[in-house]
Amino acid sequence: MRVITLLADCLLWLAPRTFIRLAPESWLISLCHRTKKEKWLGNFQLGDRVIRLPGNVAVKYGAGVLPGEAATQHYAYQHVDPDIVRVPQVYRYFQDRSSPAWPTGYLFMEYIPGQNLKELINLDANDKITKRVTRIISHLGEIKGGTVPGPVGGGVPYGYLWGDDGAKTEFSSLVDVNAWINRRIELLEKTVDLTAYPLVLCHMDLCRRNIILMEDKSICLLDWGRRVALYRFDYQGALCKPEMDLVMIRRAFHIPAPSL
Incomplete structure (x- = not known):
């Protein structure tokens, strides 16, 4: 041995x-x-x-x-x-x-060597990083994710959208995931129809600890355990509308909104 x-x-x-x-x-x-x-x-x-x-x-x-x-x-x-x-x-x-x-x-x-953003205390002073991460979110939203929602290759989705124990089911179509979302919000007496929207690559856990600022100033995304192909609307992942990207970044990184 x-x-x-x-x-x-x-x-x-x-x-x-x-x-x-x-x-x-x-x-x-x-x-x-x-x-x-x-x-x-x-x-x-x-x-x-x-x-x-x-x-x-x-x-x-x-x-x-x-x-x-x-x-x-x-x-x-x-x-x-x-x-x-x-x-x-x-x-x-x-x-x-x-x-x-x-x-x-x-x-x-x-x-991937570099500085983890959770160690970068004064992120407010580095507006360039915020803008670059915003660009990354938009870029991920341009990458098509196929026709089946969930992790690439199949499997049960996990992450903030799906609850603490994940979705507890494997989706086979856009109709499936749309029905699942509507069951989750039925107490609000509202429904949504997202089947017309394309599926794109989503990170679903975009926070400081999962971002590395490399020595050459490139940005690297770590921890793809909660990533799925899904509609481009999720709040904490990479699924927000383009006009809301900056809002998501500020919330995810705990950056206060600029004073008016």
Whole structure:
């Protein structure tokens, strides 16, 4: 076992991306659980964990790391304009089903160095960042998301729009999600019809901790676990009307409205 561990560590240093793509799943799982706490990215005492491996590789793993997150992040990486926004490249995803009732997802991706915006205290003084994130929201709204609502490749949607436990169902059509929304608002004695609107790529959790200001001043969006193809109207995601983009940014970043 020690020989395998040393071999895995050596291969990871020499050719990290090739190793990640070709190594047995058991090797990669062991590697993740042997990583020391100083390589953890963030304070994850509970829930999913993110760690950094040699060769600018990051791993997110846990029961909440689902196939839809990997598929949607890969789709975003392929379709965004990197001159507007960066998305970490996905190297590999698999699930450990040794506990069938509680499978653990492992998402291996590009590590993005830079400053997390949650550490940028005086965001009010940096109006350029706010304008650039506004442009990113508009750009995501230009990326078509197919004809089936939800995560790329299928799955139950999770995020603010869907409640604490997600939508609890997998949508197969625009009609399905429209009916779901109307059931949620029936106590208001109102209905909506959104079936005429196209589905676009949505981030659904656009907040400081999920935004990296890179060394070359590029902006990168992290954590695609709640991202779906949906109508371009959601409040906290990337689904607001163009004229409301700045309002969303101010609310998401806790920036007060300018005095009149």
